[in-house]
Amino acid sequence: MSDERGGEVIKGTLDMIVLEVLQQGSMHGWGITELIERRSERLLSVNQGSLYPTLYRLVARGWISSEWKTSDNNRQARYYTITRLGRKQLASARAQWEKLSRGVNLILSGAHG
Amino acid sequence: MTLRQWWARLRGTMRRDALEREMEREMQFHLDMAARRNVERGMSPETAKREARLVFGSAEEFKEAGRDAYRARTAENVVADVRFALRSMRRAPAFTVAAILTVALGIGASTAMFTVVNAVLLRPLPIPQPDDFTYVGWVWAKGGDIPALTSLQYEFVREHSRSLEALASYRTEESFVGDESAAQSIRGLRVAGDFLRTVGFTPRLGRFFDVRELQVGEPAVMLADDVWRTRFAADAAILGRQIRLAGTPHTVVGVLPPEFRFPPAPGNVGYLAPLVITVDPADEGHNTNVIGRLRSGLSDEQRAADVRALSDAFRSAHPSLAAAGEGFRLYTHGDVFVEGSRRQALWVLFGAVSLVLLIGCANTATLLLVRASARQREIAVRASIGATPGRIVQQLLTEGLVLSLMAAALGLALAVAALRVFLAAAPNALPPGTDMGLDVRVLGYAIGVSVITGVVFGLVAAGPALSARPHAALLGGTRGATSGHGRMREALVLLETAVAVVLLCGAALLGASFAHLVGVDPGFDPDRVVAVRLGRLPPEYDSGRRDRLVNRLLERIRNIPGVEQAAAAPSLPFERGRNFPVDIAERPDLAIGAVELRIVSPGYRATLAVPLRGGRDFGDVDVAGAEPVAIVNEAFARHFWKDASPLDRYIQIGHFKDRWINPRLEYQTRVIGVVADIREIGLNRAAKPTVLLPRRAGSDGTPLLLVRGPTRELVRTLRNVVVTEESQLAPSVEPLSAVMGRSVAEPRFRALLIGAFAGFGVLLAGVGIYGVIASVVQQRRREIGLRIALGANRAAVVTAVVRRCLVNVGGGALAGLVVFWATRRVLSTMLFEISPGDPRAVTLAISVLAFVAAFASWIPARRAAHIDPASSLRE
Numbered sequence: 001m002s003d004e005r006g007g008e009v010i011k012g013t014l015d016m017i018v019l020e021v022l023q024q025g026s027m028h029g030w031g032i033t034e035l036i037e038r039r040s041e042r043l044l045s046v047n048q049g050s051l052y053p054t055l056y057r058l059v060a061r062g063w064i065s066s067e068w069k070t071s072d073n074n075r076q077a078r079y080y081t082i083t084r085l086g087r088k089q090l091a092s093a094r095a096q097w098e099k100l101s102r103g104v105n106l107i108l109s110g111a112h113g
Numbered sequence: 114m115t116l117r118q119w120w121a122r123l124r125g126t127m128r129r130d131a132l133e134r135e136m137e138r139e140m141q142f143h144l145d146m147a148a149r150r151n152v153e154r155g156m157s158p159e160t161a162k163r164e165a166r167l168v169f170g171s172a173e174e175f176k177e178a179g180r181d182a183y184r185a186r187t188a189e190n191v192v193a194d195v196r197f198a199l200r201s202m203r204r205a206p207a208f209t210v211a212a213i214l215t216v217a218l219g220i221g222a223s224t225a226m227f228t229v230v231n232a233v234l235l236r237p238l239p240i241p242q243p244d245d246f247t248y249v250g251w252v253w254a255k256g257g258d259i260p261a262l263t264s265l266q267y268e269f270v271r272e273h274s275r276s277l278e279a280l281a282s283y284r285t286e287e288s289f290v291g292d293e294s295a296a297q298s299i300r301g302l303r304v305a306g307d308f309l310r311t312v313g314f315t316p317r318l319g320r321f322f323d324v325r326e327l328q329v330g331e332p333a334v335m336l337a338d339d340v341w342r343t344r345f346a347a348d349a350a351i352l353g354r355q356i357r358l359a360g361t362p363h364t365v366v367g368v369l370p371p372e373f374r375f376p377p378a379p380g381n382v383g384y385l386a387p388l389v390i391t392v393d394p395a396d397e398g399h400n401t402n403v404i405g406r407l408r409s410g411l412s413d414e415q416r417a418a419d420v421r422a423l424s425d426a427f428r429s430a431h432p433s434l435a436a437a438g439e440g441f442r443l444y445t446h447g448d449v450f451v452e453g454s455r456r457q458a459l460w461v462l463f464g465a466v467s468l469v470l471l472i473g474c475a476n477t478a479t480l481l482l483v484r485a486s487a488r489q490r491e492i493a494v495r496a497s498i499g500a501t502p503g504r505i506v507q508q509l510l511t512e513g514l515v516l517s518l519m520a521a522a523l524g525l526a527l528a529v530a531a532l533r534v535f536l537a538a539a540p541n542a543l544p545p546g547t548d549m550g551l552d553v554r555v556l557g558y559a560i561g562v563s564v565i566t567g568v569v570f571g572l573v574a575a576g577p578a579l580s581a582r583p584h585a586a587l588l589g590g591t592r593g594a595t596s597g598h599g600r601m602r603e604a605l606v607l608l609e610t611a612v613a614v615v616l617l618c619g620a621a622l623l624g625a626s627f628a629h630l631v632g633v634d635p636g637f638d639p640d641r642v643v644a645v646r647l648g649r650l651p652p653e654y655d656s657g658r659r660d661r662l663v664n665r666l667l668e669r670i671r672n673i674p675g676v677e678q679a680a681a682a683p684s685l686p687f688e689r690g691r692n693f694p695v696d697i698a699e700r701p702d703l704a705i706g707a708v709e710l711r712i713v714s715p716g717y718r719a720t721l722a723v724p725l726r727g728g729r730d731f732g733d734v735d736v737a738g739a740e741p742v743a744i745v746n747e748a749f750a751r752h753f754w755k756d757a758s759p760l761d762r763y764i765q766i767g768h769f770k771d772r773w774i775n776p777r778l779e780y781q782t783r784v785i786g787v788v789a790d791i792r793e794i795g796l797n798r799a800a801k802p803t804v805l806l807p808r809r810a811g812s813d814g815t816p817l818l819l820v821r822g823p824t825r826e827l828v829r830t831l832r833n834v835v836v837t838e839e840s841q842l843a844p845s846v847e848p849l850s851a852v853m854g855r856s857v858a859e860p861r862f863r864a865l866l867i868g869a870f871a872g873f874g875v876l877l878a879g880v881g882i883y884g885v886i887a888s889v890v891q892q893r894r895r896e897i898g899l900r901i902a903l904g905a906n907r908a909a910v911v912t913a914v915v916r917r918c919l920v921n922v923g924g925g926a927l928a929g930l931v932v933f934w935a936t937r938r939v940l941s942t943m944l945f946e947i948s949p950g951d952p953r954a955v956t957l958a959i960s961v962l963a964f965v966a967a968f969a970s971w972i973p974a975r976r977a978a979h980i981d982p983a984s985s986l987r988e
Contacts, residue, residue, distance in 0.1 A: 028139075028142065030146040048143065048169045048170060052139070076138065077142045
């Protein structure tokens, strides 16, 4: 399912993006979609059909944890928090991503030059 | 559904419901927030809501994703772990096969042994309300008891007991059913009283015997279900028909239910026929087997009180037949058939097989340790990419469990096969009525053992895995941090050695004991003797006609060329014969309640080649009407007269003047001879006091014939000789040595079994020692190579490597000896003429172990000595 307001997140990078967003602090599912859109300057958008499965999978792997808390507007919402393991995972994923994107960039810019 | 299952299901449902509810709430929150933003962007509340829903997509899809993730959280890891375990097992096939085989053999052997323990000691009898089933016997005031009654006592209990709601008697026999041409006789029961109700069954067809049949012995028969099916094609019209039983027509009155079992009878029961019990106060032998069914709901105290009241009543009714303090006693099946020694033997064997299992597990643990150090790198990698210690332990536990459960599956198959061999090898090693099927308890045992071993394996492997620092492991490969579990491996060698020593000592003792047993002089010469059982005589035979038949047969047999001696006896040596109380006038305090009494024809002693220790044998003068005479055995003579000669003393058999033994005065039977003790009731039992009386006209019972001569020919010809004389007989002919073989079957089997356990245990311990030294040599290759390169003496290097391990073996042997010494008493009831601390057995055990250990260390030590410094340093 694509979203008309922005590009689909590249497969496999959503884990990293979610972890990165949560590194700033605990957040509920809705807040995560909002944050991703805002921080990517609306270049990226997340479709809910893949966000929640991703969240549940990350919980299952022990990278994030969840608990019910009261939100700003006084409603019960499930908040997700990054774990120590999640931070480690994020660090290694980020390193890998940087390598990958630098490589891809080099090739792409090489093709022009 | 049990309460527990119900609870588990309820909790599972509740957890699923909670998950669904949470997801719903989460979705609702998301939708509300999205709708609110849409309103902020200027949509109408209705459109905002619809738009939010549209963007969110299918709620069902969302929930399904959630459910998947939830399931994955629990199942994914386990599935992945199991798959990983299988993959890593495939990668190391040699290790896997060795480990699974070792543990499977251990689990298989111990499960087989546990099945036997379960069947003999733990399982209830295979009859309805087994706790109310009882045997009735008699206790003498002077000590001793017997699980049988006199006919008079049986009748008395039947009439007067309040706590027994049914009482019966039985005797086993073997007979031809139907056509004699159906060449095999089958085992059946003669039964008296309320037999079927006592055992707890009702007929499948027809009825049990009626009063007339039971009291007069009218020829009637009940068939067992399988006999009815195989011989009479399950024909329901068989009721009322006449079939031949032991050659005479009997009316079929009923068919037993298929689940009918009779625990006291060895093997299956093929038919029931009435047993007439003639109540004769003069018959003081305790020769009536009595079983009863207790009224349910009575407390033990009430039962005991009733037995006491019954004994008092019997004493006041028959004061001459029961002294003060004598009385009835109730026995359980175990009391009668599972003697204390057998109970203990089973537990000892079970202990031995558990020790083998322990060695097997220690061995596998050593293998796992070796593998764990080889896998330190792999585990370090996994830890460094984020696997938690818990997750790694979970993975290793799964591997251990996969290993042990595979071993358990194989082990169970092995156990079933082993039991089949067990039953074939030792049909007499188990008490009658033993049901050897696998049941929940056996399966529970096998699964429990394998789960425990699996967990232990997992934890053993986890030790080095978790202690490894990823950094060091990654840098140093397998060479680094090994000293920690090196110590653990040494401890395992110590354990294995200790256990092997205990097993070896036990095996050496039981082996020596068995050698003594087969070497024991039975008091007679069973070789070249053949026993002929005549079977049941046709009813038209009275005692006179029977005696004439026996005499004619003996005459004919003595005339067969090659036959040296022939005699009639009431039963075989080793079989319980009939018993009577015996006393002497000068020492009434020495009276014995049950003396083995054998009424034999002249020539009995000579046929069995029992040495005559004094006096004379029976002769042709000892006929009816002549002076009553007896021959006693040495045990009898010792009991009554110590070292004095028993010759020409007088004994009294029974408290009454028995009509056919002693027709005239009390204390009239004169001792005319003393024979050597025969081990009458088993080679491992001391001889019981026994009296031989001459067979005379009118003696009761159909005797069996013993014939000394060329065994092989006699076994072939004697059956024809008997059938020619009386065509209605169905005799069975068997060499006496075969009967003797059966009597040592159980001790032989024990010795064999524990010998096999010990052999297996020592082999495993040897493999363990070999494995440890081999891996030490492997790990220290560089160091050894370096030393040799620097000029060290090869022998010294090897000694240095092997010494440490041998120190552990020595320590283990010492620990094993200490343990054995502390527990040696448990063996004492299983041993025959050897003390449990016999130094020869201990020496033998230690030498075997030393040999195995030396051999196991020699191979890797040799490899160490031949290490080529140039190549090992370059590695």
